[in-house]
Amino acid sequence: MQPGRAEKRWMYETMLLSRRYEEAIEKIYLEGKQPRFDMAAGPIPGEMHLSNGQEPCAVGVIAHLEAHDTVTATHRPHHQAIAKGVDLKEMTAEIFGKKAGLSGGRGGHMHLLDPRVNFVCSGIIAQGLGPALGAALSRTMQGKPGVAVAFIGEGAVNQGAFHETMNLAALWNLPLIVVVEDNAWGISVSKKDSTAVERNHVRAAAYGIPGHFVPDNDPIAIYDVAGEAIARARRGEGPTLIEIETDRLAGHFMGDAEQYRPEGEKDALFARDPIPRLRDQMLAAGELSAEDVASIDAAVARRIDEAVAFARESPYPEPSDALEHAFHPVT
Amino acid sequence: MPEEASTRKLTIARAMAEAIAQEMRVDERVFVMGEDIAALGGVFGNTRGLLDEFGDKRIRDTPISETAFMGAATGAAMDGMRPVVELMFVDFMGVCFDAIYNCMAKNVYFSGGSFKVPVVLMTSTGGGYSDAGQHSQCLYGSFAHLPGMKVVSPSNARDAKGLMTAAIRDDNPVVFMYHKGLQGMGWLGTEPAAIVPVPEETFTTPIGKAAVVREGSDVTIVGLAMGVHHGLRAAEQLAERGVSAEVLDLRSLVPLDREAIIASVAKTGRLIVVDEDYQSYGVTGEIIATVVEHDVRLLESSPQRVAYPDVPIPFSRPLEQFCLPNADKIVAAYDAMGH
Numbered sequence: 001m002q003p004g005r006a007e008k009r010w011m012y013e014t015m016l017l018s019r020r021y022e023e024a025i026e027k028i029y030l031e032g033k034q035p036r037f038d039m040a041a042g043p044i045p046g047e048m049h050l051s052n053g054q055e056p057c058a059v060g061v062i063a064h065l066e067a068h069d070t071v072t073a074t075h076r077p078h079h080q081a082i083a084k085g086v087d088l089k090e091m092t093a094e095i096f097g098k099k100a101g102l103s104g105g106r107g108g109h110m111h112l113l114d115p116r117v118n119f120v121c122s123g124i125i126a127q128g129l130g131p132a133l134g135a136a137l138s139r140t141m142q143g144k145p146g147v148a149v150a151f152i153g154e155g156a157v158n159q160g161a162f163h164e165t166m167n168l169a170a171l172w173n174l175p176l177i178v179v180v181e182d183n184a185w186g187i188s189v190s191k192k193d194s195t196a197v198e199r200n201h202v203r204a205a206a207y208g209i210p211g212h213f214v215p216d217n218d219p220i221a222i223y224d225v226a227g228e229a230i231a232r233a234r235r236g237e238g239p240t241l242i243e244i245e246t247d248r249l250a251g252h253f254m255g256d257a258e259q260y261r262p263e264g265e266k267d268a269l270f271a272r273d274p275i276p277r278l279r280d281q282m283l284a285a286g287e288l289s290a291e292d293v294a295s296i297d298a299a300v301a302r303r304i305d306e307a308v309a310f311a312r313e314s315p316y317p318e319p320s321d322a323l324e325h326a327f328h329p330v331t
Numbered sequence: 332m333p334e335e336a337s338t339r340k341l342t343i344a345r346a347m348a349e350a351i352a353q354e355m356r357v358d359e360r361v362f363v364m365g366e367d368i369a370a371l372g373g374v375f376g377n378t379r380g381l382l383d384e385f386g387d388k389r390i391r392d393t394p395i396s397e398t399a400f401m402g403a404a405t406g407a408a409m410d411g412m413r414p415v416v417e418l419m420f421v422d423f424m425g426v427c428f429d430a431i432y433n434c435m436a437k438n439v440y441f442s443g444g445s446f447k448v449p450v451v452l453m454t455s456t457g458g459g460y461s462d463a464g465q466h467s468q469c470l471y472g473s474f475a476h477l478p479g480m481k482v483v484s485p486s487n488a489r490d491a492k493g494l495m496t497a498a499i500r501d502d503n504p505v506v507f508m509y510h511k512g513l514q515g516m517g518w519l520g521t522e523p524a525a526i527v528p529v530p531e532e533t534f535t536t537p538i539g540k541a542a543v544v545r546e547g548s549d550v551t552i553v554g555l556a557m558g559v560h561h562g563l564r565a566a567e568q569l570a571e572r573g574v575s576a577e578v579l580d581l582r583s584l585v586p587l588d589r590e591a592i593i594a595s596v597a598k599t600g601r602l603i604v605v606d607e608d609y610q611s612y613g614v615t616g617e618i619i620a621t622v623v624e625h626d627v628r629l630l631e632s633s634p635q636r637v638a639y640p641d642v643p644i645p646f647s648r649p650l651e652q653f654c655l656p657n658a659d660k661i662v663a664a665y666d667a668m669g670h
């Protein structure tokens with residue numbers, strides 16, 4: 001399955017938006033945290049997990065999804081949230097802890113929830129899997145259209161929740177796609193030091209479902225494999241496991257000194273940055289012109305400026321708002 | 332505990348690592364496992380240096396497989412080892428709690444005392460730095476509620492070293508809960524009063540013994556970990572108004588030093604309990620019940636609690652700060668007692 005020109009352009013534009021967005025967030029995050037890095041300081045306190053380098057996974061899969069399809073994400077959720085169409089202004093306000101944020105500042109960057117586009121995330125490793133399974137189950141029980149996609153890191157494959165979810169999805173033949181973004185690291189622990197098999201897609205065999213491996217962080221190849229899997233799920237033919245080889249260009253979280261990385265690894269990752277690669281391919285194929293590139297750059301910058309300005313200008317919630325919304329009001 | 336010969340100050344993180352290293356040197360059975368505890372030295376610094384000294388057979392990074400390695404700690408302990416196992420954030424207990432409370436905590440009992448289960452489960456607690464609702468909880472009460480686990484939580488580095496040594500030598504599961512804001516990791520903010528002189532030689536701090544960290548006669552402030560520091564600051568503020576507050580550092584929740592609590596309240600007649608864990612069904616209620624059950628007439632006014640309200644922990648700074656205990660809230664609790 002190959003993307004059409006408009007889809008390819010959307011993929012490029014969305015990857016760029018995600019990247020530039022995170023570059024903006026990275027700068028703002030450091031405000032108030034220099035020279036001494038104090039996680040509680042500045043306009044964006046708390047942990048910050050950037051997804052730069054992993055954008056192909058989000059766009060290659062989510063290009064096939066509608067707003068009514070469910071996505072569950074992790075502690076590293078920006079690229080998927082942006083691709084799924086979570087409102088960028090409200091998401092940014094949430095990351096700043098502002099009243100106009102998705103949850104009024106209750107969740108923050110690891111807890112971006114948006115029912116309008118069926119997007120949910122959790123900071124507990126592998127705990128997006130069960131809820132995605134449940135969304136897939138609910139669709140089949142209600143006869144509603146839609147599939148569920150759970151994005152996880154390769155570290156999450158070693159959690160019980162992964163195996164329990166895969167078995168149930170296969171047993172009940174549910175429209176669930178599990179996407180493993182293999183960036184080779186779980187914080188400081190490399191995949192080879194945590195995982196008994198070289199490639200995680202082979203684990204699909206344990207559940208009698210298809211498992212695919214997409215090498216080289218290539219959004220077009222991801223689009224192809226994900227398209228087949230999602231079409232299959234929509235036809236009622238059950239779950240698929242997709243493993244994607246991707247790169248974490250940043251530290252685990254901001255402030256991570258990354259001393260565990262072998263010498264030279266970071267340079268090699270930047271040399272194969274997927275965004276300029278896709279741009280150059282599209283330019284060479286005549287699918288983008290230099291003017292297109294410039295106008296996409298400008299459009300992306302404008303959206304980010306607007307979102308950041310919105311977040312900065314929004315007021316903080318009233319402190320006592322903390323006590324609201326532990327329960328849904330009785331209706 | 333020996334007299335403080337040394338004036339060498341340590342952070343809690345370093346004190347924990349030192350205690351583990353000293354026990355590992357004299358006891359081959361002690362080993363450490365958990366996530367990012369080897370090359371990284373622990374996200375919160377409490378295993379730094381151990382990999383270099385002891386190698387990767389005894390300092391083992393694990394996959395993100397808490398159910399497996401918590402269960403493995405129990406099994407290894409019952410087979411003669413003395414594992415020190417790390418649950419990076421206490422919030423992650425959710426994925427592995429069966430291995431802890433149904434197995435680790437009960438196998439001494441289920442064996443009629445014939446199995447030893449010498450596991451130390453160390454885990455980080457606490458918020459205040461906007462890490463939101465899955466990375467900021469304390470959950471002291473959840474562990475202390477369930478029988479079969481000793482539970483300790485130091486407020487300073489000297490107690491951290493002594494309690495860690497005692498925990499490793501204990502033949503029962505000991506949950507060692509360290510507050511992130513006290514670890515002395517600069518990026519989490521630092522409570523200078525947690526960084527204290529720590530003797531270089533090995534010593535134990537008895538599990539189940541509270542400490543009076545400030546003597547007073549008008550009101551007793553009971554807390555643990557970060558709550559002790561809020562209590563000390565409140566006591567300073569109260570002293571400026573001529574009120575003499577006694578501050579009791581519980582250090583252990585299980586066993587709970589009920590005598591020390593009762594003795595202090597018998598002296599002051601007033602009780603404020605500080606806890607960063609959720610208010611209801613927790614530590615604060617247990618402390619108050621301890622006094623009331625013993626003799627309600629010890630109390631000259633209704634006891635007060637300064638605890639985390641019963642809502643998930645919000646990310647946004649003003650929201651979280653509104654919820655957290657602090658010295659001003661303790662002083663306000665004192666005023667609310669009516670005098």
Ligand SMILES: Cc1ncc(C[n+]2csc(CCOP(=O)(O)OP(=O)(O)O)c2C)c(N)n1
Binds near residue numbers: 123248252395397
């Ligand atoms: C149950 C649980 N255990 C541990 C953690 C701490 N933790 C947060 S991210 C992370 C590494 C995750 O690695 P991976 O799943 O590969 O995702 P990546 O960070 O590489 O995106 C760990 C161990 C957690 N959040 N939840």
